[in-house]
Amino acid sequence: MSDTPLVQLKDISISFGGIKAVDHVSLDLHAGEVVGLLGHNGAGKSTLIKILSGAYKKDGGEIWIDGKRAEINSPRDARDHNIETIYQTLALADNLDAASNLFLGRELTSPMGFVDDAKMAAETAKIMARLNPNFKKLKEPVSALSGGQRQSVAIARAVYFNAKILIMDEPTAALGVHETEMVADLIKELKDQGLGIFLISHDTREMMDLCDRVSVMKNGQMVGTERVEDVTEDDILSMIILGKNPKAAA
Amino acid sequence: MSDTNTDTKASDVKREGAFAKFLRETEVDTRLLGMLAALALIWIGFHYYGLFVNGFGAFLTPRNLWNLSVQTSSIGIMATGMVLVIITRHIDLSVGSMLGFIAIIMGTVQVNILPQYLGLGHPMIWIIAIFAGLLMGTLLGAFQGWMIAYGTIPAFIVTLGGLLVWRGAGFLVARGETIAPVDATFKLLGGGPFGAIGNTGSWIIGILGCIAVLALIILGRRKRKTFGLPLRPVWAETFLAAIGAGAVIGTTLLMNAYPWPKGIIKKYAAAEGIEVPPEGIFISHGFAIPVLILIGVTIAMTILMTRTKFGRYVYAIGGNPEAAELAGINTRWMTVKIFALMGFLTGIASVVASARLGSATAALGTLDELYVIAAAVIGGTSLAGGVGTIYGAILGAIVMQSLQTGMVLIGFDAAIQQVVVGSVLVIAVFLDILYRRNSK
Structure with missing residues (x-):
């Protein structure tokens, strides 16, 4: 793992009609690392990564890529920085x-x-x-495909273009057991190739398996980021539900 | 629909009928076949209705079909643009009024303004007038597109406003007068005996058409081979080539079968100092220039929609605007470009329509928006977005125009015509919905 993080999100904020969807959140990601984002629906996970992928424009804060400040104002900007996204x-x-x-x-x-x-x-x-x-x-329109097949088209699109930073928003939500395993293997493979991956999921156990670190958000704020070795599944669950970091409290 | 890519089980192949096998191996669009069958029914129906009820069948004559081809041009040209507008989930109600307004502008330029400076009949007049018309169409379209994309006003409202504004503006500019006569060269673009390319020219076009059909089939096959995609059987390729070339040759023969009228021949013979024999001289019309313009537009628009990024983005925006945006497509700018293109095509249609009339009136193109939208929709463009083809819209335009012409020929009055056209539109869309439901 290099010293300069691949991505640094610094003090990011965005609000929609007075509601702070993301409230001064900072997070970083290193090459060859998988960082999981956890939290309830509406906690701000998807919004945060949509700022990185250029779908939303942030109100405040900075994005740094490879130690340089980056302006990401559109999905095209994100692609220019080799950021690929699999949307929910x-x-x-x-x-x-x-x-x-795909193209x-x-x-x-x-x-x-x-x-x-x-x-x-x-x-x-x-x-x-x-894949x-x-x-x-x-040859058929993707509307004729099953959920899993559609998912693999979306994954193929993110993987094909030599991404350095991969954002996966619930990539296994529509998948069966076998396909979920294939995605897990793919994530490990990409990680070994040195990609940095943000992973959003509701499946805490899956996250403990795949991620190096997990970050928990609640009501737009960052509750805490921990290395998976240092916490138990229960610790994470209590962070998600109570919005407090048990380690910080201890 | 069957697909050669899916691994069809042996039992399925056996159960498949001869016709289904034929469709699968030739990869012919069943929807296209349906439309052609409907068109054939309309043509034969009108012809025999005329034959039995009125004593003469006027529909399936070279004269009528030649006129039909000219009459379809203006609507057909605009329908190709309407396909893009409707695919991206918009609508353009202003094309008829815009056509009238552009005609007035071109009329004013070539009748009232340019002759003062260049002199009457100057060879540049028609070129400048057309340039002004096409530029005007593009700008007006882009302006409407800009209001839709960046002002986020619904296209329905913007173009409904345009429907009234451009029609009114046309009357204001012309002060309600008819502007005539248009430039002599300009007039050729509307058809007529002199606005057609004659026997030899038509055969050159016909032969080029046949070569193009063959080239498309051979190049397509070669490309599939290169990338290891499944090939059509040789008999299917041969069959398609024969049908394609046959259609081109048949159309050429038909266009050449309509001779100049006797009066025109007399004048022409007198001007050229030729003696007219008692049996008359047979001079073919051949393809009319507006029809060639329509063919050119159709080819260009088909290439645009199937072979360029622009066309791909049009379909993507129609299928899922959000996904298109996330894929880095500037959907707003695309909307401006699509409406600008619609305006440009309206400009071309305006040239054809006013040249055919030989004058410019502010009422030109009244109700055209409805025929254009109907042509696109009958041709399979889905108002829900994402689906539609250029050739479908052209077929739709021919269907609409055939109904119109046919009812005039057999002597239906205007009220019945409206009832029939309206009903056909609704029924056609309903049949299309049924077809799509079953093909899923």
């Missing part, structure tokens, strides 16, 4: 096929400047073979 809603255009979704906004083009559908289909087949060998419906 998956953010797929249902009427387009897997390849069009949406970054289409492969022929020398003439036309989109190269055949090449994109071939590339999609390649990465899907790695989900059962995936066969390359």
Whole structure:
């Protein structure tokens, strides 16, 4: 783990109509590390990472990437910093096929400047073979796919473009047991490749398995960040429910 | 719908009928077949209704079908743009009024302004007038798109306002007068005996068309091979090539089968100093220039929608605007561009419509917005967004125009025409909903 964090979120705030959705939150992420974000619905987890992914504009605070201050005002800015996001809603255009979704906004083009559908289909087949060998419906609109298949399209999109920072918002929510395991293996593999990963989930046990550190949020505020070795599942649950860090209290 | 990519089980293949097998292997869109069948029914129906009730069938004649092709041009050109607007979940009610307003502007430029400076009949007049019209259309469209995207006013309201504003503005500029006559070269863009390219020209177009059909099929096959995608069987490719080339040749023959009228021949012969033999001279119309413009627009718009990033983003925004935004697409700027394109196409349609009329009146294009929207929707563009094709909209425009023309030919009065057109629109959309429900 290098000394300079890959991502530093410093004192981030955002409010919607007077409600402080994220209230002066700071958090960092190192290369080759998985940081889990936990909390109730509406605690501000998704909002916080949507600021990093460029979907929301923060009201206050700074984002530093690789020790340099970064301005992220749009999803395109985030992509330029090699930040890829798997959204909870998956953010797929249902009427387009897997390849069009995978390359949406970054289409492969022929020398003439036309989109190269055949090449994109071939590339999609390649990465899907790695992520989900059962995936066969390359030509059909993603609305015709099952929840798990749609999820793998969203994951493929985040992984394909050599991300350095990966944000996964409930990546296993729609998945069965077997597919969940595949995602867990993928997270470990990507971590070993040196990516930094923010993971949001409600499954505390899964988080204890996959994450190096967990951060708990409540009502827009950061309750605490702990290394998973230092806490028990019960400690985390009490942080989520009570909004207090038992270690700090002790 | 069947798909060659899914591993169809052997039992399924056996149960599949000959027709279904044919559809799967040729990969023909069943929806397209349905529309062609409906169109054939309309044409044959009108022809035989005329034959039995009025004593003559006027519909399936070269003359009527040639006129139909010219009449479809203006609506068809705009319908290709309306597809994009509707795919992105917007609507444009202003195209008819905008067409009238642009026609007035082009009329004023070529009749009242330019002749003063350049002299009557100057060869640059029609070019400048068209440039002014297309620029005007693009700017007006972009302005409406800007209000929709950045002012977040619903497209329905912005273009409903435009419907009234541009129509009124047209009357104000022309002070209610009809502006005529338009420039002689400009007039050719509206069709007529001189605004068509004749026998030889039509065959050149026809042959180019056949070459294009063959090239598309061969290049498509080669590309699939390169990337190891499943190929159509050779018989299916041959069949498609034959049908495509046959359709092109058939259309060319049809366009060439409509001769110039006797009066025009007489004038032409007198001007050229040719003796007219007693049996007359047969001079073909061939493809009308507005039809060529429509074909050009259709090809360009199809390429735009299927082969460029712009087209891909249009579909993505229609399918899921939020996802498009998160994928880094500037959806607001896209909206401005889509409405600017709609305005540009309205400009082209305005050229065709006013050239065909030979004059510019502020009432030109009245109710066109409804026919254009109907053409796009009948052609399979979904008002829920995300779905629609250019060729569908063109077919829709031909269906709409066939109904109109057909009812005039068999002598239905205007009231019945409106009832029929309105009903067909609703029924067509209902059938489309049923089709989509079943194909899922």
